[in-house]
Amino acid sequence: MSFLFEIYSHLESKLKTSKRWQSFDRSDLVLIYFAGLCLTPHPVFIVSAETDEPKPKQENGIHVTGKKDQRDREILRTPNSISRLNEQEIQDAGINRTGDIDKQVPNFSIIDSGSRNFTYFNIRGMRSIAFSEPAVGLILDGIPLNDNVALNTELYGLESIEVYRGSQATLFGKNFQGGVVEIKTKKPNNLSEGKITFDIGNYKKQETSVYYNAPIIYDKLYFGVAGKTTEREGYLSNVTGFYYPNNRPYELPVEIYKTHPDGRKGQAGRFRLYFTPNQTFEADLQISAESFDDGSLNLVNYLGAKSEREKALLQGCVAAPTNCSKLYGTYVNRVNGDRKVYWDYEGKSNVTGNTYSLSTTTKLPHSNLKTASALRKMDIDPITADSDFTKVDQNRSIYIEKSTTFLNDIYLESKDKQNPLQYKIGIYASNKVTNIDQAKEHRVQLYVINDFPGFNAPTQEKNLSKLTDKNISFYTHNSYTFFERFTITLGARLEKQDSRLSHSELAVGPSSSNPIGDTLLLSDPYSIQNRYNYNVSRIIFDYKPIENLMFFIGVSRGYKNAGYSTVVNIPTKASFKPEINDTIEAGIKSEFFKNKFGLKYTQFYTETQDFHVIRAINLSQYVNLNAELVTIRGYELETYVKPQKDTKLGLSAGYTEGIFNRFQDTVLNRNFNGKWVHFIPKYDILSYLQYRNEFGIFLRGEFQAVGQMYFAADNTVYSDPYYVLNARVGYEKENLSAYFYINNLNDRYYFTSYIDGTFQAVPGAPKTYGFILTYKI
DSSP states (O other): OHHHHHHHHHHHHHHHGGGGGGGSOHHHHHHHHHHHHHHOSSOOBOOOSOOOOOOOEEETTEEEOOSSOHHHHHHHTSSSEEEEEEHHHHHHHTOOBGGGTGGGSTTEEEEEOSSTTSEEEEETTEEOOTTSOOSEEEEETTEEEOSGGGGGOBOOSEEEEEEEESOOTTTSSSOOSSEEEEEEEOOOOSSOEEEEEEEEETTTEEEEEEEEEEEEETTTEEEEEEEEEEEEOOSOEEEEEEEOTTSOTTSOOEEEEEEOTTOEEEEEEEEEEEEOOSSSEEEEEEEEEEEEEOOSOOOEEGGGSHHHHHHHHHHHHHHOGGGHHHHHHHHHHTTTOTTEEOOSOOOEEEEEEEEEEEEEEEEOSSEEEEEEEEEEEEEEEEEEEOTTOSSSOOEEEEEEEEEEEEEEEEEEEESOTTSSEEOEEEEEEEEEEEEEEEEEEEOOHHHHHHHSTTBOSSEEEEEEEEEEEEEEEEEEEEEEEETTTEEEEEEEEEEEEEEEEEEEEEEEEOBSSOTTOEEEEEEEEEEEEEEEEEEEEEEEEEEEEETTEEEEEEEEEEEEOOEEOSSOSOHHHHEEOOEEEEEEEEEEEEEETTTTEEEEEEEEEEEEEEEEEEEESSSSOEEEEEEEEEEEEEEEEEEEEEEETTEEEEEEEEEEEEEEEEOEETTTTEEOTTOBOSSOOSEEEEEEEEEEOTTSEEEEEEEEEEOOEESSTTSOSEEOOEEEEEEEEEEEOSSEEEEEEEESTTOOOOEEEEOTTSSEEEEOOOOEEEEEEEEEO
16 A cells, blocks of 8 residues: 555655745636637547446347446546446345445444435535535435435435536536435336345334336337335333332332334335337436424434433533532443434324436437436424423424425537547526425413413414525536546536525414414514526546556536525514635545456545535524535545455545634634534444345445534534444345345444434434345246
C-alpha cells in the first residue's frame, strides 16, 4: 500500500495549486466554457454514467451473459467515486429496502427520524433535512424521486444499485449536491423470467415480493409486473399499565399491559410496458403505487440508553450527593428498559404514493436522444403522535402533507462509447406543489384558556402552508480522451428557481358559542416569493497508465436549493438561502490479477457556504438556519480480494470530519465555531467474508461499525460508536434457493437520529432473524 501514499502525496502537492481557481469568478469560467462549446465544430462528448443497455442475446432460448459485468468496467474507467451492487450482490447483502443500502456503502448514512415519511440521505456530510430539498437524490429507472417518502421505500425486482458520491449537478437532470442513489429494475425483454421471494422472521415478520417479465410481441412489445407486501410487529413496548410494589418510583415497575405500537405493514406494486417498434426507437412506460401503514413513530427517551443513564447518574451524584442511592436504584432497576415507552396515545403514520412515468430513446446517427417525463403524487395523511411523550394526555402532534410533482428531462448523449469524444447535454424542468397542515393539539383546558381565549380543549394550533417550486436548468457534461490515457472532463449547469410560500397560523377548536368548532387567527397570513439563479461547473483530469488502473483529480461546485420553513409565523425567519459547496477530490481505481483484487480510494475536501441547519424555536415551530461556513474533509476506501474462486473478502471504510468554521445560531444566540457538524457519523466500516461453491453452499458474515455522531450543534448530545454482526447461510440451486439470516447478532442498542428540542431519539433495529425462500419462475 506504500505506493498509494506516494501517489497521493504527489497528488496533494498538485491540489495546493488549485487555490488559484479562487481568484476566478466561476460565472466567468462557465461563460468561457459555453463559448468554447459553441465554437467547437464537432459534437463534444462526455463520460456518462448512463450507457446503452444491449438486449440480452439468445441462443435457442438460453440467456447468454458475459462473465464480467460490462457496467463494472465502465465504472472503473469513470473518474467519479461510485459504488455498485449488481443483482447477485444485492441478494447476497440482503438489501430489501432503501434503508439497507447505506450499510454497504462508505460515507453514506441514512438518518431515520422515526417515520418512513421523514428519512434523510447523507453522503460526505451533505445531508437532507426538514423543509429543504434532498441533498442526495434517488433516481429510479431514470426518474428522480425528490420527496422524503421515496427515500425510505421498499425495493423489489432490482437489476442494480449505484451510489455516486459528490455533486452530480452536471451529470443528471435533477441537481443533487451530495450524491445520487441510482436504482434500476429488471427491464423486460424476449426472455420470460421472474422470481418470487418469501421472507418470514421474528417480530412476526412476513414479506412477499415478486416480479415477472415476458414478451407480448416478440422483438416489439414486452410487459413486466412486480410487487411486494410487508408486515411486522413493532420493536417498542408501550407500557400502558403498571404499578410500583413498594410505592417508590425509582424501583422496577410491574407491567400490567403493554403493546407494540410501531408495527409496519404495507404494499407496493409496479406495472411496466416496454415498446421497441423498430431499431431506432424505444419507450418505457411505468405505473407504480405504494401504500404504508407504519404505526407510531419509532421514538424512545434518549436517556433510556444505558450509557446515557450512566452519565446522568454521575452528573446527579455530583449535584446532589445525598440522592446518589436513589439515582443508583433508578439506574440499576431500569437497565433493561431500553425500548420501553410510556404513552397515552400511540399515534399512526400513513402514506400513499403514485408515480406515472414515460422514458423514451431515439437512436440518431451519431447520438441518442433520451427523454424522461413523470407525474408523482404523494400523500402523508396523517402522522399523529403523543408529542408530550408521557402518560398525561397533554399534547398530540398531527401532520398532513399532499404534494404533486411534474418533471421533464430531455438530453442528447453520445452513442459510440468507444469514441474519445463523449458528450451529454440536456434540459430539465420540474414543478412541485405541496400543501402542508401541521398541527399541535392541546388537550389540557388550563393551557387552552390561557393561550386561546374563548376556546375549550381539545384545540389545534395549526400551521397551514402552500409551497410551489419551479425549476428549469440547462446542464452539460463532456470529456475528451488523449492518446487513450489522458482524459479531461468539463461540466456546467445553469438553473433558475422560482419558489413561493403562502402561510397562515390559526387555532381551531370548540367554543362556548359553537361546540362544533370555531377558528381564531393567531398571526397575519403572509406570502413570500423568491427567485434564484445557480451557475456551477466541474472539471476533472484522469490518467490511465494501463487498462485496469486510473488516477483522477477534480474540482466541482454543487448547491442545494433555497427554501422555506413552513411552521414559523415570522416571515423574516421563514426563508433560508441556498447552500453552496466547493469540493476538490482525488482518487485511484484499480483491478489486478484477473479481477481477483480491486481497490478504490478517494480523498476529498469541501468548503460549504450557508450550510443548512434545522433549529427548534419551540415544540410547535422549527426553522432552517444558514451556517456561514462549514468545512468537510474525509476519504472512502473500497477493496476486495478473491483468494480462490469460491471465496471473497471485502472491506469498505469511510471517514468524514465536518466542522462549523463560522456559525452564529440566531435562535439560541450562541456561537458554535469549531464544533463538529451534527448528524454526520465520523466513520463507517463494512468488512465481509463470503463463500459460494458449485454445490450451492453459500455463507456470508459481516462486521459493520459506525463512529460517533453528534445530534446537536453544541456536541452535548450524541450517539456512541457501535458495531453489529450479521450472518447469512444458504443453499442455492438453479431455480430454488433458501437462506437463514441473523442481523445485529450481538443485539446492539444504538441511536440513528434525534429530535431537536426533545429528549427523544430513534433507536436502530434490534436482533432480527428469519428464513428466506426464493423461486425463479
